Amino acid sequence: MLGALTRTRAVVNGATATRIRNLVGLVILAVILVVVAQKIAVRGLPFFIQILAFGVADGAIFALVALGYTMVYGIIELINFAHGDVFTLGAFISLALMPAFGLAEGKSAGIAILLPMLGIGVITMLLCAGVNVTIERVAYRPLRNAPRLAALITAIGMSSILEGLMFMWRGPFFLHYPNLLPDARISLGGGVTIGVKDVVVIASALILMVALTLFVNRSKLGKAMRATAQDRDAAQLMGIDINLTIAATFFIGAVLAGAGGIIYGFYFNSVDAFLGFTAGLIAFTAAVLGGIGNIPGAALGGLMIGVVRSFNDAYFASQWSEVYVFAILIAVLVFRPTGLLGMRVPEK
Amino acid sequence: MSRLSQLVHENRQNPNAIAYAAMLLFAIVFPPVAQFTTGGNGDFLVSLAADGGVFVLMAIGLNVVVGFAGLLDLGYAAFFAIGAYTYGILASNQLISSPLGHGVHIPFWIALFVAMFVAAGAGALLGFPTLRLRGDYLAIVTLGFGEIVPRFFRNLGTISGGVNGITALDAPSLPGWLNGPWVGQALAITNDFKFTSGNPTAYYVLMVMLLILSVILVNNLYQSRLGRAWMAVREDEVAAAAMGVNTTTIKLLAFGIGAATSGFAGSFYGAKLSIVSPENFGFIVSVTVLSMVVLGGMGNIPGAMLGAMVLYYILFKFLPDAPAQASSIFSSLGLDVIAKPQPNGWPGIGEEIARAKFVIFGLILVLIMLLRPQGLLPSRVREQELTHKATEEAVFDLGAAS
Numbered sequence: 001m002l003g004a005l006t007r008t009r010a011v012v013n014g015a016t017a018t019r020i021r022n023l024v025g026l027v028i029l030a031v032i033l034v035v036v037a038q039k040i041a042v043r044g045l046p047f048f049i050q051i052l053a054f055g056v057a058d059g060a061i062f063a064l065v066a067l068g069y070t071m072v073y074g075i076i077e078l079i080n081f082a083h084g085d086v087f088t089l090g091a092f093i094s095l096a097l098m099p100a101f102g103l104a105e106g107k108s109a110g111i112a113i114l115l116p117m118l119g120i121g122v123i124t125m126l127l128c129a130g131v132n133v134t135i136e137r138v139a140y141r142p143l144r145n146a147p148r149l150a151a152l153i154t155a156i157g158m159s160s161i162l163e164g165l166m167f168m169w170r171g172p173f174f175l176h177y178p179n180l181l182p183d184a185r186i187s188l189g190g191g192v193t194i195g196v197k198d199v200v201v202i203a204s205a206l207i208l209m210v211a212l213t214l215f216v217n218r219s220k221l222g223k224a225m226r227a228t229a230q231d232r233d234a235a236q237l238m239g240i241d242i243n244l245t246i247a248a249t250f251f252i253g254a255v256l257a258g259a260g261g262i263i264y265g266f267y268f269n270s271v272d273a274f275l276g277f278t279a280g281l282i283a284f285t286a287a288v289l290g291g292i293g294n295i296p297g298a299a300l301g302g303l304m305i306g307v308v309r310s311f312n313d314a315y316f317a318s319q320w321s322e323v324y325v326f327a328i329l330i331a332v333l334v335f336r337p338t339g340l341l342g343m344r345v346p347e348k
Numbered sequence: 349m350s351r352l353s354q355l356v357h358e359n360r361q362n363p364n365a366i367a368y369a370a371m372l373l374f375a376i377v378f379p380p381v382a383q384f385t386t387g388g389n390g391d392f393l394v395s396l397a398a399d400g401g402v403f404v405l406m407a408i409g410l411n412v413v414v415g416f417a418g419l420l421d422l423g424y425a426a427f428f429a430i431g432a433y434t435y436g437i438l439a440s441n442q443l444i445s446s447p448l449g450h451g452v453h454i455p456f457w458i459a460l461f462v463a464m465f466v467a468a469g470a471g472a473l474l475g476f477p478t479l480r481l482r483g484d485y486l487a488i489v490t491l492g493f494g495e496i497v498p499r500f501f502r503n504l505g506t507i508s509g510g511v512n513g514i515t516a517l518d519a520p521s522l523p524g525w526l527n528g529p530w531v532g533q534a535l536a537i538t539n540d541f542k543f544t545s546g547n548p549t550a551y552y553v554l555m556v557m558l559l560i561l562s563v564i565l566v567n568n569l570y571q572s573r574l575g576r577a578w579m580a581v582r583e584d585e586v587a588a589a590a591m592g593v594n595t596t597t598i599k600l601l602a603f604g605i606g607a608a609t610s611g612f613a614g615s616f617y618g619a620k621l622s623i624v625s626p627e628n629f630g631f632i633v634s635v636t637v638l639s640m641v642v643l644g645g646m647g648n649i650p651g652a653m654l655g656a657m658v659l660y661y662i663l664f665k666f667l668p669d670a671p672a673q674a675s676s677i678f679s680s681l682g683l684d685v686i687a688k689p690q691p692n693g694w695p696g697i698g699e700e701i702a703r704a705k706f707v708i709f710g711l712i713l714v715l716i717m718l719l720r721p722q723g724l725l726p727s728r729v730r731e732q733e734l735t736h737k738a739t740e741e742a743v744f745d746l747g748a749a750s
Contacts, residue, residue: 079484139714146721149420149642156635157713164706281495281631288488323499326492333489334477 025335039315046191051314052307053198057267059306060205064260065283066290066298067212068253074229074293075249077148078140081155084280085162086132086254090261091271092166094124095177105178113180121262128258129251131162136250141243159277166273174272177265201267208259209299212252216295221248229293282322285329291342300340304328367650367725368563371657375556379549395548398620400660401555402613407640407656408562408649409609414638415647415727416570417602418582419479420487423494424637427467427607429629431614433501434463436514436624445506456520456543460615467611468604475603479596494634502626513625517618519543520554543619551620558616559653562609567649569605578602636663643716645723654725662712667705671698 040048065087072080098104101116135158143151181200185193216222224245227235236242264279265271286305290297305325312321332340359365378397382390406428413421436442438459441451454462478489501508508514520543543550569575577598580588589595618624636659644655675698678687689696701708716724 073484077484079487139718142718143721146717147646149414149638149646150717150721153639153642154714154717156639157710157717160706160710160713162710164704164708164710167706168703277631281491285488285492288485292484317503319499319503323496323503326495329492330478330489330496333481333485337481337485339485 021335025331028331036311036315043315046193047314049188049192049194051310053194053202055307055310056303057198057201057306058310059286059303060202061260061264061267061302062279062283062286062306063299063302064205064208064256064263065279066286066302067209067295068257069280069284070287070290070292070295070298071225071249071253073287075225075246076140076144078151078155079284080140080250080253081152081280082135082158082162083132083253083257084276084278084283085159085166086128086276087257087261087264087279087283088166088271088273088276089131089162090124090128090258091177091265091275092170092175092261092273093127093258094120094262094265095175095271097123098178103178103180105176105180117180121259124262125255125258128261129254132250132254132257133247136247141246159280163273163276170273172273174270177269177271179266179269181266197267201263204259204263208256212256213295215252221245225249282325285325288339289329289332291339294339294341297339297341304340363725364648364650367654371650371653375559379552391548394552396664398548398552398555399617400657400664401552401559402617402620403637403640403660404653404656405555405559405562405613405616406610406637407644407652408559408566409606409613410637411641411646411649411652412566412569412578412609413602413606414641415652416575416578416582417599418578419599419602420484421490421603421606421634422487422631422638423490423492423497423634424606424610425629425631425633426490426494426497427471427610428614428617428633429497429501429624429626430470430607431463431467431611432618432624432629433508433514433614434466434611435459435615435618436509436517437507438462439518439619440514440516442507442509442514453518456518456615456619460612463615464608464611467614468608471604471607472600475600479599479603491631491634494631498626498629501629508626511626513623513627514618515623517622517624519622520619551616555616558612562612563649563653566605566609570649574598574601639713643713643723645726648723648725648727651723651725651727655723658724663709667708670705670708671702674698674701 065084068083068086069080072078072083097120101120103113103116103120139154139158140151143154181197184196186196186199187193216225224235224240225248227238227240228242228245232242235245261271264275282305283302286301287298288301289304290299290301292298305328308325308328309321312318312324336342379390379394382393382397384390386393406424410421410424413419413424435456438452438454439456440453443449444451474489474493478486481489501513502511504510522543543554570578577588577593580591580593581595581598585595588598617628637656640656640659641652642655643659644653645651675687675696678684678697686694686697689699694700695703
């Protein structure tokens with residue numbers, strides 16, 4: 001059988017194979033688009049906008065988490081499984097801080113909550129960053145020159161430890177996260193509305209992403225990060241403090257994940273200790289979908305997954321959502337082996 | 349006899365040979381010792397050991413993929429699920445409610461191999477378009493596949509039994525010509541060799557035989573031309589291709605053999621538990637098996653087996669028992685303040701340990717990796733590579749300092 005396979009491969013090789021593969025891909029894509037478009041037309045425009053806004057907001061949260069995965073992977077080639085749990089930690093810490101800042105469900109939900117929310121946000125993000133940098137220092141740095149899978153296993157162990165600590169802290173229950181954002185909807189005319197929550201979530205995620213992009217592209221530390229990601233030894237020879245740069249990467253990744261946790265809490269109003277497991281898996285999928293190591297790619301991947309999930313939940317059977325997300329991932333990697341925006345880089 | 353003593357003498361220094369001998373000895377003495385120490389109530393332990401064998405078998409299979417060929421597989425449980433479901437569908441009344449109209453009951457011994465080939469086929473099907481991906485992209489594809497398969501079975505409805513899975517799977521039975529005069533007679537260890545839920549020893553013996561068979565097969569493969577090709581691909585794919593190794597076929601074979609072993613394990617698992625449910629094949633299973641292989645020593649068969657046994661013991665015996673054990677220890681020391689729940693909110697040491705099980709498991713993984721990144725019983729080649737790299741870097745550092 002294998003002989004036959006090899007022969008087939010020999011016949012259909014090189015450019016022809018790529019062309020056939022791309023053609024098949026395009027046909028599949030066209031069929032899917034037609035089916036989806038037909039469903040959308042049946043349910044009307046207002047519903048479509050509502051679902052789209054929900055998907056983009058959901059995707060923006062995944063994108064925030066995905067950025068941390070992609071940055072860490074870009075710089076030390078490690079799938080940081082604990083990252084999803086840092087995201088959950090953000091939701092848990094902010095939830096615990098709320099009484100101290102006088103925030104509770106049903107209180108004045110206006111501009112007055114902006115300042116305490118900002119305070120909670122900053123403290124939570126710093127604490128998450130501290131945890132992530134500590135994890136890097138204790139569990140990953142000693143293994144930087146060990147076989148790569150050893151570091152992967154410690155990452156899984158660290159994920160289990162974080163989940164376990166949160167489990168010990170708050171138990172196995174779903175925790176209610178106060179619904180502080182207004183439930184009002186903004187009318188865009190013609191029956192089309194968009195929720196204030198959606199706007200807040202998308203805007204705050206967007207601000208964080210723009211800040212990150214500016215930081216990585218403009219600042220000196222950002223330049224050091226890019227250099228370290230490209231060639232660690234050469235960067236070291238140029239006088240870059242590798243340990244500091246890697247720690248800074250973990251710091252920034254955790255800041256974004258912590259912010260993502262808070263936003264998730266405000267948007268979905270329910271968190272539990274094992275939230276980060278699935279969320280992390282999907283966020284990592286988003287990072288790979290966009291091209292791992294690529295910051296705009298992670299954002300794009302997150303948005304795509306959010307939109308696909310919400311469309312499938314709304315128009316098709318929701319129990320298949322995750323199946324489709326991972327099927328799209330496999331399909332994208334088959335047709336574009338380096339992700340949507342990834343570039344072909346030589347193996348290190 | 350002299351040949352045996354010569355064999356022993358030659359392998360006295362070989363850690364792998366010692367590990368094989370120790371494991372074989374352990375496998376033989378375990379059931380009687382378990383029965384003896386618990387006063388005849390050791391069926392529970394033997395059953396647990398037979399379930400543990402499933403993980404050992406999977407570790408052997410994943411070691412081929414990850415350890416030999418160097419392909420990171422994060423969705424290994426998918427093939428386990430495919431094996432288990434294949435057996436479930438082929439050996440139960442499940443298909444009565446399907447268009448086929450009546451249940452299929454293929455004997456275990458045939459279904460075992462059918463499940464193996466189905467799993468291997470799924471492995472080839474997944475591997476064929478994706479094995480040209482490099483490094484971690486392949487890992488993510490397997491991860492995605494591992495997430496898809498259990499959800500697929502969960503959503504498939506009548507064919508796979510949906511959320512409830514398939515129940516009442518056929519138990520294996522020995523063929524008639526083997527049901528000799530001893531069946532029903534009182535043998536020393538076990539009364540009869542029938543595969544019933546009350547007699548885990550039969551499953552245990554079957555598992556040990558499957559393990560021995562797999563070890564022999566995989567070890568032969570490892571020492572063959574194919575095994576050397578795997579190593580070549582693992583170390584440097586471009587160089588291996590330049591030397592005339594057909595890397596795609598080689599990787600596909602590693603993938604398929606790994607999947608086949610997992611399918612093997614899956615059908616045994618289904619037959620023993622008599623139930624397959626989509627909840628049993630999540631990402632956590634893939635990660636556990638991968639941890640077993642890395643923990644034991646990648647690329648070394650006895651290492652992977654040892655890692656599987658150690659981690660299985662920790663996960664399924666040590667951690668579940670720890671709360672009661674700790675509680676009774678502190679009670680016997682007279683420290684009821686620690687052992688019993690207190691009015692000030694302390695829930696008792698047992699309860700506290702039960703709550704901390706995730707933390708303990710994570711700490712064990714992290715500590716073993718930090719203290720022994722090469723694994724408990726690493727392959728000699730790998731160990732040499734590691735020390736070689738360390739010397740190389742030491743020289744580099746020296747040069748940089750001067």
